Amino acid sequence: MRKFLTIQRPSDVEETKGSENFLTSWLHKLHVGVAMKLGLMLVACIAVLLIGASFLLSSYLAKQLQDNALEVLRSNTRIFHNNIITEYKRVTRDAERYSNVYINNYQNMSPVPLRSLGTEELKALLSDTRINAHFTELTSVFASTFIREGEQFVRVSTTLQGKEGKIATSTVLSHDNPALAGLIKNKPYSGVVTIYGKQFISHYEPITDKFGQVVGAVAIGFDVKLALQPVIKELLAVHIGEGGYAYVLDAGFSPGMMVAHPTLANQHVENITDAHGYKRYADIMALKNGTVYYETVSGYGAAPRKRVAVFEYIDGINWIISTTSYVDDVARSSNLVRNSLLMFSVLLMPVILILIAATSRILISRRLNKVLRISQSIAQGDLTVNVQVDHNDEIGDLLSANEKMRQSLHALVGGVVSHARRVHEAALNITEAVDGQASTSVETSSSVAEITSTMEELSASSTQIAEHSRAVVDIANVTLDDCNKGSDSMGELLTRMADIDSDNQQSMREIMMLGNKSKEISRVMIIINNVADQTKLIAFNAALEAASAGESGKRFSVVAAEIRRLADSVTESTFEIENKISEIQNSINRLVLNAEKGSNSIKAGTKACKVSADRLHDIVATAEQTSTAAMQISLSTQQQKTASNQVVMALREIVVASNYTSQSIKDILSISQDMTQLSNELNQASQSFKLTDGSDVQA
Numbered sequence: 001m002r003k004f005l006t007i008q009r010p011s012d013v014e015e016t017k018g019s020e021n022f023l024t025s026w027l028h029k030l031h032v033g034v035a036m037k038l039g040l041m042l043v044a045c046i047a048v049l050l051i052g053a054s055f056l057l058s059s060y061l062a063k064q065l066q067d068n069a070l071e072v073l074r075s076n077t078r079i080f081h082n083n084i085i086t087e088y089k090r091v092t093r094d095a096e097r098y099s100n101v102y103i104n105n106y107q108n109m110s111p112v113p114l115r116s117l118g119t120e121e122l123k124a125l126l127s128d129t130r131i132n133a134h135f136t137e138l139t140s141v142f143a144s145t146f147i148r149e150g151e152q153f154v155r156v157s158t159t160l161q162g163k164e165g166k167i168a169t170s171t172v173l174s175h176d177n178p179a180l181a182g183l184i185k186n187k188p189y190s191g192v193v194t195i196y197g198k199q200f201i202s203h204y205e206p207i208t209d210k211f212g213q214v215v216g217a218v219a220i221g222f223d224v225k226l227a228l229q230p231v232i233k234e235l236l237a238v239h240i241g242e243g244g245y246a247y248v249l250d251a252g253f254s255p256g257m258m259v260a261h262p263t264l265a266n267q268h269v270e271n272i273t274d275a276h277g278y279k280r281y282a283d284i285m286a287l288k289n290g291t292v293y294y295e296t297v298s299g300y301g302a303a304p305r306k307r308v309a310v311f312e313y314i315d316g317i318n319w320i321i322s323t324t325s326y327v328d329d330v331a332r333s334s335n336l337v338r339n340s341l342l343m344f345s346v347l348l349m350p351v352i353l354i355l356i357a358a359t360s361r362i363l364i365s366r367r368l369n370k371v372l373r374i375s376q377s378i379a380q381g382d383l384t385v386n387v388q389v390d391h392n393d394e395i396g397d398l399l400s401a402n403e404k405m406r407q408s409l410h411a412l413v414g415g416v417v418s419h420a421r422r423v424h425e426a427a428l429n430i431t432e433a434v435d436g437q438a439s440t441s442v443e444t445s446s447s448v449a450e451i452t453s454t455m456e457e458l459s460a461s462s463t464q465i466a467e468h469s470r471a472v473v474d475i476a477n478v479t480l481d482d483c484n485k486g487s488d489s490m491g492e493l494l495t496r497m498a499d500i501d502s503d504n505q506q507s508m509r510e511i512m513m514l515g516n517k518s519k520e521i522s523r524v525m526i527i528i529n530n531v532a533d534q535t536k537l538i539a540f541n542a543a544l545e546a547a548s549a550g551e552s553g554k555r556f557s558v559v560a561a562e563i564r565r566l567a568d569s570v571t572e573s574t575f576e577i578e579n580k581i582s583e584i585q586n587s588i589n590r591l592v593l594n595a596e597k598g599s600n601s602i603k604a605g606t607k608a609c610k611v612s613a614d615r616l617h618d619i620v621a622t623a624e625q626t627s628t629a630a631m632q633i634s635l636s637t638q639q640q641k642t643a644s645n646q647v648v649m650a651l652r653e654i655v656v657a658s659n660y661t662s663q664s665i666k667d668i669l670s671i672s673q674d675m676t677q678l679s680n681e682l683n684q685a686s687q688s689f690k691l692t693d694g695s696d697v698q699a
Contacts, residue, residue, distance in 0.1 A: 043353045047345060054341035069241075069325065070291070073310040076238065077323045080246055081312045083231050088201065088317060091227045092190050095141075095203035098220040102143050103205060105131045106218075119209045123147050126207065126216045132157035142200070146173060146183075146217040153183060153217055160221075162196055179204035183217050192224060192317055199224040199253050199317075224317065225259070232260045235321075243298075244325030249311075251285045252318020259319060275304040284320060288313035293327070374402050378409065416682065419549045423556065424679035426545040431672040433538050437665050440531050447524050448658050451517065452651040458514045459644035465507050469634035472500055476627035497606045504602060504633075508595040511640075515588045518647075521581050525574050528658075532570040539564035552682065559671045566664045573657040580650035587643030594636035601629040 107114055110125055117125065126145050135143050136159040144160055146153035153173040162168035173180050179189035182204070189204040200221030207216045225232075235246045248259040249269070256270030264272075269281045274294040283292055289312055295304040311322035479493050539560050546557030608622045 042356050043349050046352060047349055050345040050348075051342065054345065057341065066327065070308060070310065073240065073244075073308065073323045073325060074291075076240065076246065077310045077312050077321055080231075080235050080238075080321045080323070081314060083234070084228060084248075084314055084317070084319070084321060087228055087231045088314075091201045091222050092203065095201055095220045095222060096188075096190060096205075098139060098141060098143075099203045099205045099218055102131075102135055102218050102220060103207070105135060114207060116210050119211075119213065119215050122207065122209050122215045127156045129157040132159060142221045144219040144221075146219070148214055148216055151184065153180070156216075160195060168196065179219070182206075183214065186212070186214050193221070194253060195221070201227055228317075236260055236262060238323075240323060240325045242326060243307075244323065246321070246323045249281060249284065249320040249322065250318065251288065251313065251320050255285060256281065280309065284309065284311050284322065287311075288320060371398055371402065374399070378402065378406055415550070416552060419552050420679055420682040422545065423549050423553060423682070424676065426542065427556075427672055427675040427679055430538065430542055431669065431676060434665060434669040434672055437531060437535060437538075437668075440527075444524065444528055444531070444658055444661075448651065448654045451521050451524070452648065452655055454517050455514075455644065455648045455651050458510065458517075459641070459648050461507070461510050461644075463641055465503075465637040465640060468500075468503055469630070469637040472630040473627065473634050476623065476630040480623035480627055494606060494610065497602055501599060501602045501606070504595055504599045507637075508592060508599070511588055511591045511595060514644075515585060515592075518581050518585050518588065521651075522578065525578050525581065528574045529571060532567045532574065535567035535570070536564055539567060555678075556675055559668070559675070563664075563668050566661070566668075570657065570661050573654070577650060577654045577657075580647065584643060584647040584650075587640065587647075591636065591640045591643075594633070594640075598629065598633045598636070601626075605629070 103114075106125055106128075109128065109131065110117065114122060114125070126147055132143050132145060142159045144155050144158035147156050148154075155169050155171050155173075158168055160168045162171065173183075174195075177193055177195075178191060179193065179202070182189045183206045186206050186208060188206065189202075191202065192199055193202045194200075195202075201224055202219055202221035204217055204219045206214045207218065209215050232248060235248065238246055240246075245262050247261040247264070250257040250259050254268075256268045258264045258267050258269050261267075261269075270285065271279060272281055273279050275297050276295060278294050280292055280294045291308060291310050293306060293308050295306050297304050306327040307324055308327055309322050309324040311320050313320055475493075475496055542560035542563065543557060546553035546560055549556065605622065605626050
């Protein structure tokens, strides 16, 4: 009961078992306030979020910068490509314009239009070398004049040098020249051609006579490298990041030759490999358009660095323009942003911690200390503490819960005090009643023991009667056998008949005494039934008191139920005893009837023996009747013996039941004494609670 009334402190409550994360375990070990713990946890969470955001942002930024850098490379490559194409087209247009100027020089030397000249006249005009030399001197571009001879075009004048360094006159237009087929069909041609190991941006224009037949042709050409040299210089002057640059790779005229490069100009690079044996230039020439990644080593002992190259193919010239840069150059900006965010997070954490700690102290710590003081007062038994709810939040709800707990404890302790008094009074009453019942039970047990002793004596007498009855039977049989022996035997028979009559009278008296004793047993059973009824009434009252005591009366309710069950058991046992006694009385009545009948038979036999003394011939018949009567007496005495034994067994059961009842009453007395002690302890425990402002409650 004392354990039931003990209020455990929060420090005594066992912590919930289970796995906790590292941060929560570390906070539990810190001997600081809730505000500081909350601040540390929030700062840790914010730090994790900021650091994670920094790395995510830097990763995202690095990805975007890489994409942007790659797009810049593509844009630069496209710009360089467009610049070269534009310059190539400009040079091509210049070649066309120069070609017209060159033809006009021949026109100026003719008094009539060239288209109106005949074949021979036109060939003669075209063979003049003065125009060619003067034109090359003025324009610094090569010019050639061709005369058609069959399916070939022969140079009659030119400023182009051949393989041996001489002027290439009297040479024919090679069959692999792309302009040949068009000239034959009277079609001009503009594009890059290869002549004597050099590339030229050329324009070929056919010349026809008055009949529209192609008689000759003129050709104007610009050296490709010289013509595009300004664009190539601009390309080489561009720097991308730390080590980024642009270059031009020949993929047609001399595949693998580096046309323009900061360090590899005019070198074959198709077999150059990176740090892992990757032939990037060969792959670039094979792809012509796209993006490749490779690793290079800037010097001996240096770590390989990854580079990216974006390249595009230039039609007509058969060049590949490419821009390349280190991949890790673009990561520097993202690393700078990440480091700046991390530094900002480190500097911001103390400020956030101070702000959170100050705010938590105002909003949480002070109010939690107030709740703690109220809870400590309630834990010490002071149920008069005043609880005021100051805010509508979680701590306000906690204060409201404390107030409800105080009110509930106040009502519970008040009820416990009242019930303790009533239980104490009821326990005293039960103790007194059980003491009286114990005395009555002892007396009942003594009476039953005395009845049992008497019935054992009756059983012994019944045994003797049974033995005598068997002797009578034997005598009757002997009488029947010796009836012819004379009057001496008849006298002896009369004597024995007198003895039988005397024993029968004695048996009848004892049977009557047994009947009286059985009636006394019935009265004792009535007393036991009354005691059992009173016990049930007391148990019923005790059960009512236990029910009104609530939780505190549960144990006493069990005791009351046990007493009532015991009373019911006693009632059932007494009912069985009454049935047994009723059977005994019926047996006794039958024994009386049989004894009276036997007595009459014995008297009739005696009279018959006297009357028939001189009529020995009737002795046999009388002896037979006597033998029959003796047999009936024997049966009756055997029944009497059996009934006596049953009565003795029933009385022994009554003795056992009476002893059990006496022991149960002693147990009830012990339990009632324990209840008295527990009610005293309950009163003492209730005195530790303060229910009013004036004084403590006294149990």
